[in-house]
Amino acid sequence: MSESFAQILKRLPEYTKTIRRLEDILLTNLVMVAEIPSPTFGEQRRVQWALDRFTEYRLEHCSIDEAGNALAILPGRCADRNLLVVAHLDTPVDENLDHTVTVQPGLVSGVGLADNSLGVAALVTLPLVLSGLGLELESNLILMGSTRALGRGDLGGTRFFLNNTELAINAGLCLEGVRLGRLSYATIGMLRGVIRYRLPDEYDWTRFGAGGAIVSMNDIITRILEIPLPRRPRSAVVMSSIEGGGPGSKVPTHAELQLEVRSDSGEIVADLHRKIANIASEVASLGGGEASLEVIARRRPGGLEFSHPLPERARDILNALGLPPRISPSTAELSAFVDREIPALRVGLTSGEDLDEEREQLEVAPIASGMAQVIALLQAIDQGYCDRG
C-alpha cells in the first residue's frame, strides 16, 4: 500500500531500530568485501563475491556484464519502473597493503573502507534490509557493483551499463561509505590529466640553465598557478601528485604531475585544458625537453537543481534523521547519470576518521541511520514523490 511521504518520514525511527538488529550482517559483509583487494581494473574477486551474495539472497538476473559489473534485480510488484543503486567496487588502495579489517566496539578499521567497501556492503545487504522491514517496492530495484570507477577507470563500469542496458532507468542512487549527511545531486566539470616531462637521451647538459626534468616541471607548475581563475563560476586547479627523477645524484630526465581541473562551467574547464597544454609545450620548447598532457578522465557539469523534488526529499529525510544535509558537488558515479540525464543522488552512510590513511576508522553507530536514509529515499522515489511535475 502506498504511503504518504510524511508517513515515510515518520517511520524513520522504526527503520533505524530494525536496521540496528541487522547490523552484524552488514558488518560481516563489510569485513568480507574489504578484505578483498580491488584496485581499478583488478576488481574481479570482488565482482564474484558480490555476485555470490546476490545469488545467495535469491535475487534475479544475477550476472556479470561485459564491463565486469556485478548485477542483480530485486523485482518490484509493478515492474514498469527501474531504480538503479550503484556502489563502485574498486578502491584507491595499493593491493599489496594489509587488507585485514579490525572490528572493535563501535568502530571498524582497515583500508579502503570509506571508498568504498562500506558502500558495497550496504548495496549487497539492501535486499535483506528491505525484507527485514517488510517492504516491497513497486519498481524493480537494480543493484550494481560497478567496476572501473576511479582514476583511469573513468566510471567505465557505470557508463557501460547506462549506455547499453535495455532497461529504462528512472532514477539512480550512488552509495558511498562517507560521509553521512553529504548529499550530491549535481556534478562539476572536471578534467583529470597527467603532464609528463621527459628530456631526450641526447640532451646537452652543458647548455645554459639546464636543470633537469624536475626543474622544468617546477616551471610548469609555477606557470599554471599564474593562470587567473574566476570567482564565479567557481573554478580550481588541484595538483594531486608529483614524481620524478631517480636515486642518487643523476640529473633527472623525467617528471610527472597529476592534476585535476574543476569548474562549474564546462567552457572554463575546456579553456584551462587548452592553457595548461600550451604551458607544458612552451616550457618544453624552452628547456629542450618533451612534454605531453594526457587526459585520463572528464566530467561535464550538470545534474539536478536544488529545487528538484529528488534532492528536496533527500534533504527532508536527512533533516528528519536529525542530520543537517551537507550539499557538495560530485565528480564520481553521479556524473554517469548526469550524462544520461537520469535523476540521481549520491549519499554517504557513516562518519569516519583517518580517511585516506592506511588504517581508516569508520563509526558503526551511524550506519543504521545511513541505511534508513537509503530505504526512505528508495520508497520516496518508488512512490513518485521525487518526480518533477
Place this chain on the structure above:
Amino acid sequence: MTVAENWLKTNTFHHSDFRDLQRLVDEKERLGLTISLCIPTLNEQATIAKEIVVFRSELQQRYPLLDEIAVIDSGSTDQTLEVAATFGADTYLASDILPQMGPKCGKGENLWKAIYQLHGDIIVYIDADIKNIHPRFVYGLVAPLVYQPAIQYVKAFYDRPLASSGGVRPTGGGRVTEILIRPLFSLFFPELSLIIQPLSGEYAVRREVLEAIPFPIGYGVETSHLLDVYTRWGMGAFAQTDLDQRVHFNQPTMNLGRMAFTILQTFLARAESLGVVSGLPELNHVLRQFQAYDEEYEAVEYEFVEEERPPMVTVPEYRTMRSSSHVKQPG
C-alpha cells in the same frame, strides 16, 4: 588404489564442497544435531570481535548452523571477554568451570572445559588469532560430521598456492609439523601422516569422542587427540578440510622449539603407553635455549611438564550433568 590413497580421496574435502549452507542446516535439523563453537582465548581483544560478528551473522542469524558461540578464556589481562560479550558471545573464564578440579593454565584446559560447559553434539574449536576469518572456518569443518555419520573428527588444513600451472606441487603443514610430527608419525604411525596439518588449531569433533579422550593442557593436545582417536576409532574416523588461506601472526623459531619440546613429551608418553616404543628412561623436562650478547652466550632454561586432564566422561560432575541434561537447551 592403496588404502592411503583411498582415504585421501574419500576423507579430504575443500570448504567449497559445503558452500550450500541452507542444505547443511536442513540436514543438521533433520538429524536433530546441535553444534557449539568454542573459541579459546588469551589476550585476543584485537581479533575476537570480528570472529564473533562474522560467525553470529552468517552462521546464526542467516543460517542457524551454530547453536551457541562461546569464548573460554585463560585469564586475559586485556578486554577480550568484555569485547566478546559486547558482540553477543557467551563468555567463560576457564577457572570458573569445574573449579573443584583445580586451576591449570593452557589452551588444552580451555578445550577440555568446553566439553563440560557447552551443550552441542558437535563442538568446533576455532583459534582466536585468525586475521582473515570467514564462515568457511566453521562450516568446512562441521559439514563432514553432519553429512557422514562415520566421521568423528575433522581437522583443518590450509593450502593455497600463489601460482599453479596445474602440475604437482608440494603441500604440507607448518614448520613443527614438517620437522617433527610428520617424521614421527611416518616412523611410528604411518597412516596418521596422511593428515596434512596435524597441529592446526581448528577442528570439529563429536561429543562422544571428545568426552572419551584425555586432554593434555598445553601444546600436546592436538598430537594426543590424533593418537587417541586413531588407536580407538581408526583412520576412518578422521577427515580433513582445506580451508584455503589462514592469516595469523607467525611464531618465532624459539617459540616453536618450546612447542616441539612439549609435543615430543606427549608423543613419547603416548607411544610408550601404546607399546609402540618401550624402555624409555625418565624424561627430562627442562629445555635449554640460548641467546647471544656480542660474544657471550646465555643459556635460558624452560621447564615444561605436560599435564593432562582425564577423559571428561570419567568426571563425576560431568556424568551427573549429562544424565540430567536431556532437557537442557544450548545458550
